[in-house]
Structures are given as C-alpha cells and as structure tokens.
Amino acid sequence: MKKSFKKILLIGTGGTITAKMVDGAWKPGEINEDELMNFIPEIQQLASIKTLNLFKIDSVGMQPKYWVKIAETIKSNYKLFDGFVIIHGSDTMHYTASALSFLIQKLTKPVILTGAMVPPQEIGTDAKRNVIDSLRVATESRIHEVVIVFNGKIMRGNRTKKFRELEFDAYHSIGMSPLGLIEQSIRYTGEHYNSNQETETSTQMPLFFDKMEIEVCIQKITPGYNPEIIPKLIEIGYKGIITEGFGSGNIPIYENSLIDEIKSATQKGVPIIVCSQCAVGFSWMMIYEAGKKAMMAGSIPGYDMISETALTKLMWILGNFPKATIQEITDLFLTDVAGEISEIKNPEYKRVWE
Known part of the structure; x- marks a missing residue:
C-alpha cells in the first residue's frame, strides 16, 4: 500500500448496485460493499478503502431519518478519512444528495453519491465505471461538497434530477452545467465549486445538523x-x-x-x-x-x-x-x-x- 494513498470510507446503503436476482426480480441489498469491491479489484490501486454497510435497502425505502444517520456516520468518521463515497440506489439518490448538502455544510472533504443502473455481476454493468469514477473524484479532485458522480459526470447534489428510469445517463444537472467530466483526466467545466481543504494543523469541522422535519x-x-x-x-x-x-x-x-x-x-x-x-x-x-x-x-x-x-x-x-x-x-x-x-x-x- 502506498503511503500517499488517501483514506476513503465507502458507505453502503443498497440499491441496484447491490442487487441479485430473487424470485425473478432484482432485490437490492443482496451484495455487501466488501463483495462489491471484489467485482472491481482495481479500485485498490486508487485509495485505501474501508467499507461500512449502513443499510441494505432499495432506495425507494429511503427515509429522512436515514439521511440523518448518514450525516451522523460521516460526522463520527470525519477526521479519520479524506473523503466519503456513498453507494445508493438511483431512484432517490438526488433526494439524499440534496438533504446531505443541508445536513453537512462547509465541507472540507468530498462527499460523493453513486450507484448503478445494472448490477455489478451483469454483462454491460455501469457499476464498475461509476465506483472507479467516484473514487477518482474523491482522491484526485479538490471538490469539497456533496456531489453525484454518474455516467462520467460530476453534478452538484442539490442541482441534480433523475430524468431517465433505466438508461446509464439517468441524471441531469439543472440550472447549471455539471461541475466536471471524468475522462482520462478530470476536466472541470468552469462552474464554481466549493474547495475548502483543511491544512494539516486545521481542526475545522463542517457544520453538522441532525434534524429533518418529515411533515x-x-x-x-x-x-x-x-x-x-x-x-x-x-x-x-x-x-x-x-x-x-x-x-x-x-x-x-x-x-x-x-x-x-x-x-x-x-x-x-x-x-x-x-x-x-x-x-x-x-x-x-x-x-x-x-x-x-x-x-x-x-x-x-x-x-x-x-x-x-x-x-x-x-x-x-x-x-x-x-x-x-x-x-x-x-x-x-x-x-x-x-x-x-x-x-x-x-x-x-x-x-x-x-
């Protein structure tokens, strides 16, 4: 392991990227994050990764209290890691990304949500690309806000909407261009993004909130x-x-x-x-x-x-x-x-x- 590797916490919540076929239908939560890493062994070349299986749900079951739990998990691990990648189902990913942008403010590290439209064990899956892209953004970029990384695009979490139900290009950035594109290198589009990296002596923490009114x-x-x-x-x-x-x-x-x-x-x-x-x-x-x-x-x-x-x-x-x-x-x-x-x-x- 290279000493220069950044430490990334991979937080699992479920979604298609963790699904297996059960009784003729895809059931999310059947693959844990350690198994997911086995499908994409090259990610070990990108970062020092620790996995945490927080939920194992279809994202249609996501609840506001789960957003708070994700924020609390990031808070308790904030000083231990250089960035956070959240594995999530695509149906409600933009709700979670938006909620986290308010629950965690003034970030000094990246918080990235990603997932897949096709399970990782299937031919033609987009899981491999999206996970690798997310880890590259977490380790290579200076974007320190809540973003969705999907189909080669880096999009501000609270400016993103799901437009397509099955296609790989499921998400579009609304009212602004994506923050960047992931190709051979990360190319920024010129949109302003938050970049507020901590110094080695800094003790700065983001502003964390722990309540969401469900009504x-x-x-x-x-x-x-x-x-x-x-x-x-x-x-x-x-x-x-x-x-x-x-x-x-x-x-x-x-x-x-x-x-x-x-x-x-x-x-x-x-x-x-x-x-x-x-x-x-x-x-x-x-x-x-x-x-x-x-x-x-x-x-x-x-x-x-x-x-x-x-x-x-x-x-x-x-x-x-x-x-x-x-x-x-x-x-x-x-x-x-x-x-x-x-x-x-x-x-x-x-x-x-x-």
Whole structure:
C-alpha cells in the first residue's frame, strides 16, 4: 500500500448496485460493499478503502431519518478519512444528495453519491465505471461538497434530477452545467465549486445538523386541483407544502382558486413554496397575474430551485429552526446555503447552460 494513498470510507446503503436476482426480480441489498469491491479489484490501486454497510435497502425505502444517520456516520468518521463515497440506489439518490448538502455544510472533504443502473455481476454493468469514477473524484479532485458522480459526470447534489428510469445517463444537472467530466483526466467545466481543504494543523469541522422535519410534502397542481386539499394537509399535521405550479410558478386564481388557502396557511405559520412543474423550469412568479397574486397571498417563490431540493431544504429549515416565523423561513429559504439557488431572480438574466 502506498503511503500517499488517501483514506476513503465507502458507505453502503443498497440499491441496484447491490442487487441479485430473487424470485425473478432484482432485490437490492443482496451484495455487501466488501463483495462489491471484489467485482472491481482495481479500485485498490486508487485509495485505501474501508467499507461500512449502513443499510441494505432499495432506495425507494429511503427515509429522512436515514439521511440523518448518514450525516451522523460521516460526522463520527470525519477526521479519520479524506473523503466519503456513498453507494445508493438511483431512484432517490438526488433526494439524499440534496438533504446531505443541508445536513453537512462547509465541507472540507468530498462527499460523493453513486450507484448503478445494472448490477455489478451483469454483462454491460455501469457499476464498475461509476465506483472507479467516484473514487477518482474523491482522491484526485479538490471538490469539497456533496456531489453525484454518474455516467462520467460530476453534478452538484442539490442541482441534480433523475430524468431517465433505466438508461446509464439517468441524471441531469439543472440550472447549471455539471461541475466536471471524468475522462482520462478530470476536466472541470468552469462552474464554481466549493474547495475548502483543511491544512494539516486545521481542526475545522463542517457544520453538522441532525434534524429533518418529515411533515413536508410536494403537491403537483393540476387542472381541477381541489383547494380543500391544502387545509386537509395542514389538518393532518403537515408543517410545510411545496407546490409545483404551472409554467413559471402559476397557481389557479379563478375557479378552484388557491389564494384563500395560501393566505390561511401562511397565517397559521405553514409555508407554501411554489416551484415549477416543468422538467427544466424556474419559478418567476411576478411575470403573470396568477403567480403574482399567489405570491402576494404569502407563498414563497422557488426561483431556480428544483422541487426535490425545495422539499429537503424546507425539511431542514423546519427541523432545525422550529420557532422561525414565516418571514424568517422565507429569508432562509431564499438564502443560498449550498449552491442550491442562485442570485438570479429575474428571467432576463436566466443562464444559458443546457
């Protein structure tokens, strides 16, 4: 073992990359991380790797309390390792990456999530490439934030969305280019990334948080959406609601108007966030009457934050600042915490990035 090898903790949570065929269907969690390393023996040339099997689940079973557990695991091992690679299922990887970007802030080391669309024992698997790429980013780059590494791309965790269910190119970076591409060398795209490496004498630790409010949901507004759903959600205990409005964040204001429900929720201290339901879209609520009236009623525009990120950010805010007023929640929600939202609040300055 080379003395210069960096120490990487490989944290397993399950997903397709750990799946075996059971009763005619792929069952995640059947391969542990030590077995996974046997499929990719060359990774021993990249780093000194220790494995930790935290969960063995299909990622559809991921829960907010598991995000906190992953963050706590990184916290307890932070001074022992140079970087962290999290093996994860693809269905909810972007939720976990986004949540971790709020639970662990001001990182001085890389936290990387990866997985596979095809199990490692199958011909044509992408597991080998994704794991090797992740370890290369962990050991070769100076990116110190939560990222997803998949299909040769390095993407900010809270700016990434799953677009395809089976293809290798499953994830796309939204509102910005990927941070980099992994080829013969790591090529950076020019996007700003956090790089805050510790010195040998530094004792700097990231900011760790340990709470997520689970009573937050996403509601996709549709033609004919019943406004009574909003007060019913509050009645059963929801403390925050993300709505996906039409187009640039437009909400019904005539028949089936949501304006009264937004006002009532806001008065009760329940924040209503309005994002766009467009696959690639931003919430510019001041453009149209429908958006402007919803905003004036008290809803909070999501601007260029994707709805999954808005969900995890609001869960983080409500969990860790339970006494915050609506205005304080609004101010914090619209503050860039981990690169999840830009300063652009006008579509005239929307970036050309695709």
